[in-house]
Amino acid sequence: MDVVAQWVRTWWTKESRGGAGAARRSRVPIAFCLPESAAPLVHEVTIRESDGFRPAARVLTGVPDKTEVDLQEADGALRVMLRSAQFHNLVRRRPPAVRLRPSEWLRWQIDYRFRTYTGHGPWLYRLDTLNLAYRAGPDPEIFLGTPTRRVDERATLR
16 A cells, blocks of 8 residues: 555643643644655654653554554545544544545544543643655655645544
């Protein structure tokens, strides 16, 4: 499957919900240059408040894990459906899957609120941004532009 994907996952606590922490968090990018662009490829970027919002990245060969994204090719298009993370504390109505044609790309964002320490600790928050291109040419800056399709599932996190 000719797919290039980039996950950008940002983690934070209540310390970064307002003030200077929120200002630092709001400056975190939702897309990065790809270190390589040969498909299939998954570029994972994790950004944590505990690390001063510095990105840590790794590159995996292949397509995104089936537990995270459902990808199905048919009739010259790619059907993409983001799977919701487990153990989060938000109930939301999910949007339909997105169909991408060759050379198109998608940005799908969703946020979560989790409890730490078996459900009794402080809240943890996470914003996931999936940037995914289907049969796109080799362009390491592809996700820095404007996506062909966009899905925004961000909710009001308390």
